[in-house]
Amino acid sequence: KQTLLSAFPGVTVSSQQVGMGFLRPLKWEPLAPPEAPNSVTRSLAQILREALAQLRLCQQEGMLRDLQKSVEEEEQVWKAKLTASEEELQKSQLQLKSLEDMVEKLKADLQSTDQLKEYTSLLETQLENHLETASSERQNYTKEVEGLRQLLSESQEQLEAAKTETQKQSKELALVREDIWSCLGLVCKPSCGGGILPAGSGRGGRHSQQTHQGPGAVRVRMREVPLVCGLTEYVSPFQAQSSACSLQAELEKLRLAENAAASDTEDAQHLKERLEKEKKLTKDLGQAATKLQELLKVTQDQLAKERETVKKLKEQLQETDSSKEGTSV
Numbered sequence: 001k002q003t004l005l006s007a008f009p010g011v012t013v014s015s016q017q018v019g020m021g022f023l024r025p026l027k028w029e030p031l032a033p034p035e036a037p038n039s040v041t042r043s044l045a046q047i048l049r050e051a052l053a054q055l056r057l058c059q060q061e062g063m064l065r066d067l068q069k070s071v072e073e074e075e076q077v078w079k080a081k082l083t084a085s086e087e088e089l090q091k092s093q094l095q096l097k098s099l100e101d102m103v104e105k106l107k108a109d110l111q112s113t114d115q116l117k118e119y120t121s122l123l124e125t126q127l128e129n130h131l132e133t134a135s136s137e138r139q140n141y142t143k144e145v146e147g148l149r150q151l152l153s154e155s156q157e158q159l160e161a162a163k164t165e166t167q168k169q170s171k172e173l174a175l176v177r178e179d180i181w182s183c184l185g186l187v188c189k190p191s192c193g194g195g196i197l198p199a200g201s202g203r204g205g206r207h208s209q210q211t212h213q214g215p216g217a218v219r220v221r222m223r224e225v226p227l228v229c230g231l232t233e234y235v236s237p238f239q240a241q242s243s244a245c246s247l248q249a250e251l252e253k254l255r256l257a258e259n260a261a262a263s264d265t266e267d268a269q270h271l272k273e274r275l276e277k278e279k280k281l282t283k284d285l286g287q288a289a290t291k292l293q294e295l296l297k298v299t300q301d302q303l304a305k306e307r308e309t310v311k312k313l314k315e316q317l318q319e320t321d322s323s324k325e326g327t328s329v
Helices: 002-007 021-028 038-192 203-211 217-234 237-328
Strands: none
Touching: 002 038, 038 237
């Protein structure tokens, strides 16, 4: 300003003007013809240009400082935001890692549950096979027991029939013998005076004696056969021979019937023993089937508990996945 005023003394500038306002009079008022030489004018113009350049430079530096200050403030704000974001990212990474660990643990639990489920299925299959085998064996044993019962019933019927036939033949034999002794007594009375037959050897006495005979009656009757054959000499030889043969045939039938009855009795006893064994085996089989059913029930209860656990684990896994998706968003 001082330089311009000294270069243009004809221009009056108020002392209250500040800034670039003192240049306006220089623009509108006509300048006086220069009185100074050209060298001075040139130096003054050069000084003026330098002053203007310096002024512009100062203004630019001020603007740059203001801009740098605002940039630094914004940079601090962004740095704070970046630090907060990094902290949130670290927290999210830690939470994600913990969730991944939980997912791995749930997967391991789910795998062990699947293995337990497979083992339970295997046990169920084995138990079903055992039950089927036990059921088939029980049916076979039942059929065998029914067959044995039927065979025992038939044997008992045959035994009863043999006993009935034996009793019938014994009665018939007793009647035949009584008839023979009666005939012998009637024939021998005139010649022998009735001394051959003992007291009580008539029809009534012999009938009462035959009624009380036991199992040894066959041997007694066999010993009596020669006596009967000897007594037939008092009758006719033909009648004695026929009576003896018929008596021996009846005795042989009786002996065979007694042998058959004894054999049937032994078979019936053997069948009874076998039936008792089959009953005991059937009872043991029923107890084993009951134990297998109890084991199946326990296994089913355990499987239900494991399924409930798997269901809860799946729900937790779904909740974890949903929370993980929310964190990612």
